[in-house]
Amino acid sequence: MRRASWVCICCLLAACAAPEGTPNPSPREVTDPFSDVTVAVGLKHAHFSGMTGERYIVEVMGPGAGMADLDGDGDLDLLVRQGRLLQDGTTLEDALALPADGWQPGETVLRSDWVAGNPGLRLVNRQIGLSLSDYGFGVATGDFDRDGYEDLYLTALGPNRLLRGLGDLTFDEVTAAAGVGDSRVGTAATFFDYDRDGWLDLYVGNYVNFSLATHKDCFGTNTAVDYCGPSSYEPEPDRLFRNRGDGTFEDVSAAAGPGLVHGAGLGVVARDFDRDGWLDLYIANDGEDNLLWRNLGDGRFDETALQAGTAVNGRGQKEGSMGIAAADLDGDLDIDLFVTHIAEETNTLYLNDGAGSFLDSTDASGLAVASRGRTGFGVGPIDIDNDGLLDLALVNGAVRAVPGQPDPLPLRQHDQLFLNLGNARFEEISDRAPSLSEPFEVGRALVLGDLNSDGAVDLLVTNNSAQARLLLNDGARGAHWLGVRFHDFDGGLNGHGGRAVLAAGTRRLLRYASPDGSYLSASDPRAHFGLGEQASVDRLDVTWPNGLRSRYLTPPSDRYLTVSPPRGVEK
Numbered sequence: 001m002r003r004a005s006w007v008c009i010c011c012l013l014a015a016c017a018a019p020e021g022t023p024n025p026s027p028r029e030v031t032d033p034f035s036d037v038t039v040a041v042g043l044k045h046a047h048f049s050g051m052t053g054e055r056y057i058v059e060v061m062g063p064g065a066g067m068a069d070l071d072g073d074g075d076l077d078l079l080v081r082q083g084r085l086l087q088d089g090t091t092l093e094d095a096l097a098l099p100a101d102g103w104q105p106g107e108t109v110l111r112s113d114w115v116a117g118n119p120g121l122r123l124v125n126r127q128i129g130l131s132l133s134d135y136g137f138g139v140a141t142g143d144f145d146r147d148g149y150e151d152l153y154l155t156a157l158g159p160n161r162l163l164r165g166l167g168d169l170t171f172d173e174v175t176a177a178a179g180v181g182d183s184r185v186g187t188a189a190t191f192f193d194y195d196r197d198g199w200l201d202l203y204v205g206n207y208v209n210f211s212l213a214t215h216k217d218c219f220g221t222n223t224a225v226d227y228c229g230p231s232s233y234e235p236e237p238d239r240l241f242r243n244r245g246d247g248t249f250e251d252v253s254a255a256a257g258p259g260l261v262h263g264a265g266l267g268v269v270a271r272d273f274d275r276d277g278w279l280d281l282y283i284a285n286d287g288e289d290n291l292l293w294r295n296l297g298d299g300r301f302d303e304t305a306l307q308a309g310t311a312v313n314g315r316g317q318k319e320g321s322m323g324i325a326a327a328d329l330d331g332d333l334d335i336d337l338f339v340t341h342i343a344e345e346t347n348t349l350y351l352n353d354g355a356g357s358f359l360d361s362t363d364a365s366g367l368a369v370a371s372r373g374r375t376g377f378g379v380g381p382i383d384i385d386n387d388g389l390l391d392l393a394l395v396n397g398a399v400r401a402v403p404g405q406p407d408p409l410p411l412r413q414h415d416q417l418f419l420n421l422g423n424a425r426f427e428e429i430s431d432r433a434p435s436l437s438e439p440f441e442v443g444r445a446l447v448l449g450d451l452n453s454d455g456a457v458d459l460l461v462t463n464n465s466a467q468a469r470l471l472l473n474d475g476a477r478g479a480h481w482l483g484v485r486f487h488d489f490d491g492g493l494n495g496h497g498g499r500a501v502l503a504a505g506t507r508r509l510l511r512y513a514s515p516d517g518s519y520l521s522a523s524d525p526r527a528h529f530g531l532g533e534q535a536s537v538d539r540l541d542v543t544w545p546n547g548l549r550s551r552y553l554t555p556p557s558d559r560y561l562t563v564s565p566p567r568g569v570e571k
Contacts, residue, residue, distance in 0.1 A: 033384045033475025034435040034459065038467065041120040043078070045108040045468040050086040050135065051408060055218070057210055057228050058135065058157055058185065059086065060399050060411065060442075064520025065462050066139035067449035068150040071169045075115040076449045076524060078460060079152070080108040080468050081136030086212065107132055107154075108468075111169060114452040121470075124169055132161065138520035142191025142200045144178075145247055146492030153202060155186030155520070160204065179249050180241050185210055190516035192270035192279050192497050193545040194256075194295055199243035200494045203258070203281060205265035208233035226401050229320075230264040230286045237262045238283065242299075257301040263288045269326040269517045270497055271335045273308075274356030277547055279497045282310065284321035284339055294356070307357075310337060310350050314360030319345045320375075320399075323446070323519035327381035327390050328510040330424035333501065335512070338367075340376025340519070343398060347371040347379075351424060361424055367392075370428045374413055375399055378446025378519040382457050386479035386530030388509055389420035393436065395443030395461050409465050411442045441466050449524030455481035455558060457528055480531035483560035484540070486513045493525070495563075497545040500527045503538045531557055 037043075049059045063081040070077040110121035135157035144151050149165035160182045163171035175181045185207040191200040208230050216233070220226035240258045241249035253259025258281070267284030274280065278295035282305075285291065289312060292305035305311035312318050320342035329336040330351055337350040337358065346368040350358035362368045374396040381390040398411040405412060417433040418426040430437040442464040451458045456473035463469070482502065486495020498513040511527035531537070540552040540561070548565045555561050 031475075032433050032435055033473055034433060034471040035474050036435045036469060037472050038469045041470060042123070043110060043121055043468060043470050044123070045080045045082075045462075047080075047463060047465055047468070048083045049409075049465045050083045051465070052086060054086070054215065055225050055227050056086050056212070056215055057208070057230075057233070060227055060464060061187075061207075061444070062135075062137050062464065062520065063444060063462050063468075064136070064138040064155075065445045065447050065460055065468065066141055066152070066515070066522035067447050067451065067460065067524055068141040068152075068515070068522060070109070070150055070165060071111060072149060072167045073115050075112045075453055076451050077112050077169070078108075078110040078121065079139055080460075080462060081139065081154070081520070082107050084133060084135050086135065107136060109169070112451060134159070134161070137186060138188050138205075139522045140189035140191055140202070141515050141522040141525065142496055143493035144191060144200045144202070144243060146199065146488060146494055148492055150493065153180070153189050153191070153204070155189055155204065157185055158183035160186040160189075174247070178247060179251065180204070182206070182239055184236050187266050188268040188516070188520060190268050190270050190496075190514075192514075192516075193494065194240075194270070194279055195242065195299060196278070196546040197243075197245070198488075198494065198546055199245045200496060201243045202241040202249060203268055203270070204239045204241070205268050205283065206236035206238055207266065207286070208235055208264050220401050222403075224401070227399055229399075230288075235262040235264045235285070235288060238265050252299070256299060257303065258291075258293055261291060261303060263291060266322045267324040267339070267517070267519060269324050270514065271326050271512060272497075272499065273335055273352060275334065275354065277543075279545060280356075282324065282326065282337060284324050286320050286322060287318060289318060290321055290339070304356075309358040309360065313345075313348050314362070317345075319348065322377050323379040323394075324517050325379045325381045325392060326514075326517050327512070329381065329390055329392075329420070331389070331422070331509075333508055333510045335510075338379060338381075338392060340379050340394060341371070343373050343375045347376050347394070349424070365424050366426045366428075367418065370416065370418070374416070377444045378461070378521060380446050380448040380459070380518050380523065382448055382459070382473075383528070383530035384417070384419075384457075384473060384475045386456065386476035386481045387532040388507060388530045389422060391420045392418040392426065393446060393448075393459060394418070395446045397442035397444060397464060409442060411464070412440045413443065414438070414440060415443050415461065435471055436461070439469070444519060445521045446518050447521045447523050448518070450483065450526070450528065453560065455483065457524070476530065480533070480535045480557045482529045482531060482537060482540070482555065482557050484511070484513065484527040484529075484542070485560050485562045486525070486527075486544075487562055487564050495544065496525060498527070499543040500529075501541045502529050503541075504531060504534050504536065505538070507534075526560065
């Protein structure tokens with residue numbers, strides 16, 4: 001066995017005198033922290049669900065989206081998924097001949113120009129070789145071949161696709177060659193290094209056994225035809241692919257465990273929940289028990305959600321789980337879970353005791369009542385004012401017809417924002433964030449990322465059968481921050497799952513470098529710390545997914561710091 005050790009990297013800049021302690025801030029007065037810049041920056045994406053009046057269950061699921069540096073210039077580009085007509089024998093070419101106001105067929109890919117000094121986005125679909133006719137759902141990002149360029153795994157109503165990034169916003173499809181194809185209803189996916197060999201593996205979530213041929217008629221309370229729930233179809237098993245390091249993957253779903261359990265999966269996150277040094281998996285299943293796959297460190301996983309308290313809510317009820325926020329929401333240096341659910345339920349906050357056991361703290365947190373009557377999808381932990389406390393943004397949209405709303409899409413709801421008051425208490429401030437909450441839409445994906453690299457986390461919201469929206473965060477101006485970018489020493493980008501703990505005075509903050517979570521989304525892979533009024537940082541402790549650790553003393557604030565694993569250090 002090789003031994004893990006600490007590497008001290010001192011004096012990145014001259015040390016600044018840190019104050020002895022900075023107390024947690026008191027609840028803040030918040031005006032609208034966001035500006036809707038959708039039109040100003042040139043984001044044009046109108047989702048097309050392919051509705052034909054048949055009420056196919058998949059019509060209400062998409063679209064997903066992602067943020068990643070797809071051209072290697074240092075800022076985040078955007079990818080938003082698209083649907084198509086859901087009719088047997090109808091091709092994309094057929095669909096193009098049919099009227100669909102505002103519908104732009106295929107995926108929408110936009111290059112960010114902020115680094116070049118030109119705030120905005122440019123549509124580049126035709127340049128990148130990405131002209132898919134899939135019925136698209138989710139996005140996962142990661143550098144699976146360690147060449148320094150972001151790759152994409154796109155889930156769909158079959159087939160899923162693996163696109164190898166070439167660094168110039170062009171891609172090669174390598175799905176078959178890599179051995180990661182799947183033709184089921186693919187939903188959430190994530191790249192993560194579960195065996196700590198330095199190569200990103202791939203987890204793919206699947207929903208239910210649906211096709212146009214197996215479609216069933218379901219009915220609402222007024223006896224009108226309505227969308228079915230997941231219980232109308234058989235759930236599907238998820239898949240786990242191990243990266244061999246040569247551009248190919250091995251399907252270890254059954255051997256490792258995740259392929260042995262069937263569930264209507266919609267969300268997935270990879271985190272070290274029990275702090276044993278190995279990345280675990282949490283799966284949000286729609287209407288079924290959620291799953292917590294504990295990584296045993298020998299290539300196998302043990303499903304422990306029931307014992308850990310995260311399979312169902314605190315009342316023992318299964319819920320319609322969709323989106324996941326996995327972060328340290330109560331500031332005690334472990335990973336908690338917040339899961340979104342349907343309108344008849346509440347969203348659920350699970351607080352971690354530090355050893356991987358959880359307590360349903362929804363009622364005590366103030367998050368229960370505010371979620372009733374809303375169906376939550378995308379959700380993200382976002383420090384809206386960079387004070388060090390992770391707030392929560394949610395996007396909502398129904399899945400069954402809302403009485404009183406007209407067709408063709410009677411599913412519209414308002415989005416929400418919750419302020420973290422500390423001690424796992426939250427206050428809804430949606431009325432003070434009208435840019436997010438006023439639009440009346442069918443919210444689905446929520447992607448978080450510092451699009452203009454100014455230290456404030458921005459939001460991309462996708463809507464079913466409507467325009468995607470981009471919200472820049474103006475609420476953190478004047479507050480200090482630190483961003484952490486994980487790179488291999490050989491230039492690869494496989495730091496997904498890297499753990500960073502920042503010490504500033506008496507405060508300790510935990511963040512992960514992980515783009516997964518939310519709903520069908522890939523967010524900014526950089527770790528982000530809000531520092532408030534404190535400009536100096538004492539140290540930053542980084543743990544890589546393979547167990548290597550580094551310590552950075554007095555790192556600079558108000559910028560992005562690139563960290564790499566130590567060379568020549570034995571595990």
